[in-house]
Amino acid sequence: MFTKLGVLGSVMAFALTTTTPVFAGTAEVIHWWTTGGEAAALKILVDAYQKTGNTWKDNPVAGGEAARMVARTRILGGDPPTSMQWQVGAPLMALAEEGQLNDIDAVAQDWDKLLPKVIADNAKYKGKYVTAPMDIHGHNWLWGNQAVLDDVGIPMPKTWDELIASADKIRAKGYIPLALGGQSWQEIFVFESILIDVGGRDFLTKVTYDLDDTALRSPQMLKAFETFAKVRDLVDPGSPSRDWNITGGLLINGKAAYMIMGDWLKGEFVAANKAPGKDIACEVFPAGGKTLVFGTDAFAMTAVKDPATREAQLALAKTIMDPVVQKEFSLRKGSIPPRLDVDKTGFDPCAQIAMGEAAEGHLFLVPDNVTDATGIGALVDQMTTFLHSKMTPQEGVTAMADAVAATR
Amino acid sequence: MPASTQVTPQATRSGWLTPRRRKAILTRGVLYLLLVIIALFFAGPLYILLSTSFKTMPEIQSGGLMTLPHEPTVQPWVTAWGEACIGITCGGLKGYFGNSMVMTIPAVLISVMIGAINGYALAKWPFPGARFVFAALVAGNFVPFQVVLAPVAVTLRTLGLFGSVEGLILIHVIYGIPITTMLFRNFFLSVPNDLIKAARIDGAGFFWIFFRIVLPLSPSVIVVALILQFTGIWNDFLFAVSFSNPSSAPMTVALNNLVNSNFGVKEYNVHMAATVIAAAPTLILYILLGRYFLRGMTAGAVKG
Amino acid sequence: MRRFLQRHVSQVALSPSLALIAIFLYGFIAYTAAVSTTNSKAFPRFDSFVGLEQYWRLFHTPRWHVAFTNMFLFGGLFLLVTISLGLVIAILIDQRIRAESFFRSIVMYPMAMSFVVTGIIWQWLLNPTLGIEVMVHQLGFTSFRLDWLTNPDTVIWALVVAAFWQGCGLVMALFLAGLRGIDEDIWKAAAVDGIPAWRVYVYIVIPMLAPVFLTVVVLLSLSIVRAFDLVVALTNGGPGVSSDLPSVFMFDMAFRRTNLGLSAASAVVMLGTVLAILIPYLYVETRERA
Missing domain, CATH: 3.40.190.10 (Periplasmic binding protein-like II)
Known part of the structure; x- marks a missing residue:
C-alpha cells in the first residue's frame, strides 16, 4: 500500500x-x-x-x-x-x-x-x-517452471548442452522439455541463443548483423544447426504454428519444463499468479553469454x-x-x-x-533493427523452414547461406 | 415401416406405399440427412464461438473446447459492447457502429447501383469493344490492394479527401465497381433479349427499360450484390485502417485492435463476443434479404 | 448531340466507371510495375532505378517459390471444393425444403465473421493437442490423426477447409440466385417428358448457369489472390513457411521487411500469372454471348 x-x-x-x-x-x-x-x-x-x-x-x-x-x-x-x-x-x-x-x-x-x-x-x-x-x-530469456524442475531434480541449465542433456530426465517424468510456439518470430529467439552458445557475441554479430558469408558457412554454423536440429525433439507435436501465449500456458501449468521467450511472457505469469524469479525461474540464455538480445x-x-x-x-x-x-x-x-x-x-x-x-x-540490439530487413528476413525464413523439415544440418547451413546471398 | 406411413395423408389413406412414393420419401430423407450434415459442419465453429463467449477466462484456460459453459456469464458481451479497452479508451465497440454505418451504407448503395447500370449496359446494349471493356474490368481487379495503398493515399491527398469518410466511400465504390458490374452483367445475360427488343421498338429508352423491365426481373441478383458489397465493405480492414482517422474509424479497426494484438493476455471470451457483435448487422442483413431469394418472375409474367 | 447520346447511351453510362478504373486499377498497376524496377525501401522512390534486379532477387528467394506454388495448390483445391460443394448445397437448398432460411443462413454466416477470430477457432479445432483429434480419441478411436495444421505437407488442406467454410456461403448464394433465375417452364417440360432430375441438372440447368460460374470463378480467384487473414490467423504461414501465399509474402516484404521494390515485383509476377490463366478463360466465356 x-x-x-x-x-x-x-x-x-x-x-x-x-x-x-x-x-x-x-x-x-x-x-x-x-x-x-x-x-x-x-x-x-x-x-x-x-x-x-x-x-x-x-x-x-x-x-x-x-x-x-x-x-x-x-x-x-x-x-x-x-x-x-x-x-x-x-x-x-x-x-x-x-x-x-x-x-x-x-x-x-x-x-x-x-x-x-x-x-x-x-x-x-x-x-x-x-x-x-x-x-x-x-528476447533470449530461458524460463523454467520451478515445480517441474524440482520434480525432475535438475537445476536451470547454463548452456544448450546442459539443456539438451536434461531432456531425457524431463521426458521420463512425463513433461515436455521445451515449450515452443512454432512461428518464425518465436523460433528466432531459440536460434539466436544457440548462435551465442556456439560462438558468443562475436559470432552472433557476424551472422545476424553482417550476414557474413564466411560465418554463415563456417563449422560453427554447422554446429549451431546440429544443436538446432535437436530442438525438433524437445518440443511436443502441437508446437507448429502455435501462438506464444498458448505455448506459455504449457510452461505455466507445469506441462513443460522450459520455454525461451521475451520478457513480455511475465505478463502471463502474473495473470496466473506465478511470481517471476520464484515460481518461474529466469535466466538470460545461455548463461555467461554476455548478450541480452x-x-x-x-x-x-x-x-x-x-x-x-x-x-x-x-x-x-x-x-x-x-x-x-x-x-x-x-x-x-x-x-x-x-x-x-x-x-x-x-x-x-x-x-x-x-x-x-x-x-x-551486454545489450545486443535485435538484428531486424540493424541489418537489411530483406537479408535477415531470408535468414529467418530458412531457419524456420529447417526446423519444420527433415533437412540435415549441412543442408540447412547451405540453404540459409544461399538464400541470404541472393538478397545482396 | 410404421413411421413412414404417417408422413402424408395420402399414404395413410392408401394403406400401403406405392414404390414411387417410397422412393420419394427415401429421397427426401437423404436430402434432409445431407442438409443436417452440412449444417453441422458450418455450425460447429459457431457453437465454439458462442459457448466460449459465455465462459469465464479461468474456465477457458482449464476446460475443454467443446464443453458448454459451467457458469455461463454475459460479462464478455457487456465488456465487448461497452467496456473493453482499446488503447487507453475503454468504451468497447459501441462507439464505432455509427462510423461503420455512415461509411458502409452509401458505399454499398452507390456501388451496387453503378454496377447494375454498367452490367446492364454491357449485357443488353452491347457495342463494339464491349467484350474487351468487360475483360479489362475483371482483369484489372486482380491488383493486390496492399500494393496500391501508397498511390491511393497520394491520390486522396490530392483530392483533399485523405482521412475522411467521403474518401473511404469513394475508394470502396471504385474498387466495388468491377465486382458489381461483373455480377450484374453475367446475370442480365439470362434476361431474354426479346423483352428488351420489344420495348425498344415501342420507343422505350435505356433507363426506362432498366428500371421497368430489367430490375424487376432481378431480385435475387440485387440481393447477392447487396450481400456481397455489404459484407466486403463492412468487414474491410485494410482501407479502413489506412484511410480513416481515430474519430472516423469503423468497427473493423476497433475489432482488430481488440482481438489482434501480438502480446498480452488474450481474452478469448471477449474476442468471441466482439466478433459476433461486429458481424451482427451483416447477419441481420442476410436473414432480412434472404427472403428475396425469389424464383425470378418469369418472362411471361412481366409481359403480362 | 442528343442523337449521339441516344445512340451511344451505353458507352456514355459506362464512361465514368471506365475513367475511374483506368486510373485506380490500370494506373496503379503501372505504378506498381514502376516501383518494382526501383530499390524502394520504406517509401516509393523513383530515383533508385535498378532494372530487373528485384525480379532476379524474387526468383532466388526460396520462400517465394513456396508461396507461388501454394497459390496454385491452395487455389486449385479451393476452387474445386468450393464450386462443386457450393453448387451441390445450392441445389439441395433449392428443393423446396422446409426451413430453407435456416439452412441458407447457416451456410452463409461464416462470411460475415471476421476471420481474425474464427481463424483462432479453426486453429483450436485442427490442433492435434486441443481439438478434433482429442475429441475423437475420447470417443475411443485412439489411432485417429488430424495433424494437417502441424504437418508442412498437409497444412494446405487446413487452409482449404477453413477457406471453404468461409467462402462457400457466397458461392451457394450465387448459384441459388442463378437457379432461381431459371425459367420454371424447363422443369415442367422435363417432368412431362419424364426426364430424371439429375439429367435436367447436368444437361440443361448447369450449362445455363455458365455466366454464374464465371462470376464464381472470378470472385473465388479474387479471394485467393487476396487471402490474407486466412493465412495469418490460421497458420501464420507455418509450419516454417509451408503455408505462405503471395498476398502474405507481399505484405511481409512491404511492411515487415520494408522492401517495397521486392514487394511490387512479387505483385507484378502474381498479377501476370493470374491474368495469363484468366484472360483465355474470359475470352472463351464471353465469346458466344456478348
Whole structure:
C-alpha cells in the first residue's frame, strides 16, 4: 500500500514540477499497445503527458506491421501523426532519410549520458535524436517452471548442452522439455541463443548483423544447426504454428519444463499468479553469454511543422524520458527502462537481472533493427523452414547461406 | 415401416406405399440427412464461438473446447459492447457502429447501383469493344490492394479527401465497381433479349427499360450484390485502417485492435463476443434479404 | 448531340466507371510495375532505378517459390471444393425444403465473421493437442490423426477447409440466385417428358448457369489472390513457411521487411500469372454471348 501511495506521490510531484508550456498542443500518437497490460502501462505515459497541458490523441493499431503500415500511409497522405511507435536503428534511419522526422535535441541534451550507448546511437540521425525510447524488452530469456524442475531434480541449465542433456530426465517424468510456439518470430529467439552458445557475441554479430558469408558457412554454423536440429525433439507435436501465449500456458501449468521467450511472457505469469524469479525461474540464455538480445519501443517524431504541435511533440519526448514515467511504465509492462539511472526498487528479480546486463553493456540490439530487413528476413525464413523439415544440418547451413546471398 | 406411413395423408389413406412414393420419401430423407450434415459442419465453429463467449477466462484456460459453459456469464458481451479497452479508451465497440454505418451504407448503395447500370449496359446494349471493356474490368481487379495503398493515399491527398469518410466511400465504390458490374452483367445475360427488343421498338429508352423491365426481373441478383458489397465493405480492414482517422474509424479497426494484438493476455471470451457483435448487422442483413431469394418472375409474367 | 447520346447511351453510362478504373486499377498497376524496377525501401522512390534486379532477387528467394506454388495448390483445391460443394448445397437448398432460411443462413454466416477470430477457432479445432483429434480419441478411436495444421505437407488442406467454410456461403448464394433465375417452364417440360432430375441438372440447368460460374470463378480467384487473414490467423504461414501465399509474402516484404521494390515485383509476377490463366478463360466465356 505504501509503495502504491509512494508511486502516486512521485507521479504527482512530477506533474507539479513540470511547467506548463506556452503552447498547449495535441499529440496524435500511433502505437500498437492494445492489450490490458500494455494499456495500463500506456496510461502512465498518457496521464503524465496530459499533465503537461498537452492533449494525447490516442490512435492504437494492433500489430506492429499494421501500425507501421498505417503510419506510412498517413505520411504519404500528407497527414502524419505527431508521433508514432517505430523501431530504432535501420527502420528509423530509412524514415529520417526521407525527411519525415523532426529532431528533438531541444529536450535531449543529456540523453547521451542517460541511455545505453547502443540505444543512443540507434536513436539518432546525423547526430540528432529523432525518437524517444520508452522501454527495453529482452528476447533470449530461458524460463523454467520451478515445480517441474524440482520434480525432475535438475537445476536451470547454463548452456544448450546442459539443456539438451536434461531432456531425457524431463521426458521420463512425463513433461515436455521445451515449450515452443512454432512461428518464425518465436523460433528466432531459440536460434539466436544457440548462435551465442556456439560462438558468443562475436559470432552472433557476424551472422545476424553482417550476414557474413564466411560465418554463415563456417563449422560453427554447422554446429549451431546440429544443436538446432535437436530442438525438433524437445518440443511436443502441437508446437507448429502455435501462438506464444498458448505455448506459455504449457510452461505455466507445469506441462513443460522450459520455454525461451521475451520478457513480455511475465505478463502471463502474473495473470496466473506465478511470481517471476520464484515460481518461474529466469535466466538470460545461455548463461555467461554476455548478450541480452533486446528490442526497444520508441516513439519517432514526425516532421510536423505547426508550432503548437511541435511543442506538443517536444513535451512528449520529455515525458517519455522522465525517470518516474520510465519506471512506472516498465513495472506495468514487464520491461526495463532504457534510462540506466532509474531506481531499481520494486522490479522483479528477472528485471533486476536484465538491468544488470544493461548496465554491464551486454545489450545486443535485435538484428531486424540493424541489418537489411530483406537479408535477415531470408535468414529467418530458412531457419524456420529447417526446423519444420527433415533437412540435415549441412543442408540447412547451405540453404540459409544461399538464400541470404541472393538478397545482396 | 410404421413411421413412414404417417408422413402424408395420402399414404395413410392408401394403406400401403406405392414404390414411387417410397422412393420419394427415401429421397427426401437423404436430402434432409445431407442438409443436417452440412449444417453441422458450418455450425460447429459457431457453437465454439458462442459457448466460449459465455465462459469465464479461468474456465477457458482449464476446460475443454467443446464443453458448454459451467457458469455461463454475459460479462464478455457487456465488456465487448461497452467496456473493453482499446488503447487507453475503454468504451468497447459501441462507439464505432455509427462510423461503420455512415461509411458502409452509401458505399454499398452507390456501388451496387453503378454496377447494375454498367452490367446492364454491357449485357443488353452491347457495342463494339464491349467484350474487351468487360475483360479489362475483371482483369484489372486482380491488383493486390496492399500494393496500391501508397498511390491511393497520394491520390486522396490530392483530392483533399485523405482521412475522411467521403474518401473511404469513394475508394470502396471504385474498387466495388468491377465486382458489381461483373455480377450484374453475367446475370442480365439470362434476361431474354426479346423483352428488351420489344420495348425498344415501342420507343422505350435505356433507363426506362432498366428500371421497368430489367430490375424487376432481378431480385435475387440485387440481393447477392447487396450481400456481397455489404459484407466486403463492412468487414474491410485494410482501407479502413489506412484511410480513416481515430474519430472516423469503423468497427473493423476497433475489432482488430481488440482481438489482434501480438502480446498480452488474450481474452478469448471477449474476442468471441466482439466478433459476433461486429458481424451482427451483416447477419441481420442476410436473414432480412434472404427472403428475396425469389424464383425470378418469369418472362411471361412481366409481359403480362 | 442528343442523337449521339441516344445512340451511344451505353458507352456514355459506362464512361465514368471506365475513367475511374483506368486510373485506380490500370494506373496503379503501372505504378506498381514502376516501383518494382526501383530499390524502394520504406517509401516509393523513383530515383533508385535498378532494372530487373528485384525480379532476379524474387526468383532466388526460396520462400517465394513456396508461396507461388501454394497459390496454385491452395487455389486449385479451393476452387474445386468450393464450386462443386457450393453448387451441390445450392441445389439441395433449392428443393423446396422446409426451413430453407435456416439452412441458407447457416451456410452463409461464416462470411460475415471476421476471420481474425474464427481463424483462432479453426486453429483450436485442427490442433492435434486441443481439438478434433482429442475429441475423437475420447470417443475411443485412439489411432485417429488430424495433424494437417502441424504437418508442412498437409497444412494446405487446413487452409482449404477453413477457406471453404468461409467462402462457400457466397458461392451457394450465387448459384441459388442463378437457379432461381431459371425459367420454371424447363422443369415442367422435363417432368412431362419424364426426364430424371439429375439429367435436367447436368444437361440443361448447369450449362445455363455458365455466366454464374464465371462470376464464381472470378470472385473465388479474387479471394485467393487476396487471402490474407486466412493465412495469418490460421497458420501464420507455418509450419516454417509451408503455408505462405503471395498476398502474405507481399505484405511481409512491404511492411515487415520494408522492401517495397521486392514487394511490387512479387505483385507484378502474381498479377501476370493470374491474368495469363484468366484472360483465355474470359475470352472463351464471353465469346458466344456478348
